Amino acid sequence: MKWQAALKDYKTYLKIERGLSENSIESYALDILKLIQYLKANNIEISPVNINTETVQRCVYETAKQLNARSQSRFISGLRSFFSYLVFEDYRETNPVDLIESPKIGRKLPDTLSEEEIDNLIKAIDLSKPEGERNRAMLETLYGCGLRVSELINLKLSDLFFEEGFIKVTGKGDKQRFVPIVNATQKYINIYIKHIRNHQKIQSGFEDTLFLNRRGRQLTRAMVFTIIKNLAKAIDLKKNVSPHTFRHSFATHLLENDADLRSIQLMLGHESITTTEIYVHLDKSHLTKVIEEFHPRNH
Structure with missing residues (x-):
């Protein structure tokens, strides 16, 4: 991965997922450009995937000389x-x-939704419109299975193994994993398929795509983001909500209910448990509770 490609993807993420203004996005991009310029000036050829703490620290040290604390x-x-x-x-x-x-x-840690807030978002969906059933099934799947938005929009009918209680998810690098899906989520997907999807005119090439737009084609990431933003606005939710918020909430709620980190890692499709540990930082009170309840020195 090259720096300019990574920066372009990051700016798209800030716009679509975070909903930041152009000024904020350019401000974030400027920080990365400073690092890129430092690497060029010092003839350091290293990708954003492989750069280490020492190299970044040297850049910060050199750059910080010209900056105030803020x-x-x-x-x-x-x-x-x-x-x-x-x-x-x-x-x-x-x-x-x-x-x-x-x-x-x-x-700043990512916002996490409570179970009540997730319920309220889903209740705000207008089920009198054809897309209502689709949107309910999508949000139930996002939260119930902890999917990335790209994994959600790429789900196929052939990925649903409801009798076995799993769905097949294609994640980063086309790596596939099986994720458990509870009966309630299965029910909403089946309602959408039977009452909405089966009556749509589906465009060629999208016959196996699960969630379709009104034109019978695959939904975009931006459309899912917009749906969630509009629901948050409808219930006057003051948190910064995106499709990824449902994934954070999925992991956090599992952790709060004493699921082990290794199981959460497998369901989220993280290569390393280090990535999954990021979610632990969302709820320090849970860790305190675990120590108080289970550590032998506390008894």
């Missing part, structure tokens, strides 16, 4: 966000910025 913090935060994106997308296993100290205290 700007230093902003620069480090921008780099951390970029590499966090690469980790979440499974291009990297670790974030090289995590061990770099910043003047800023703490960092």
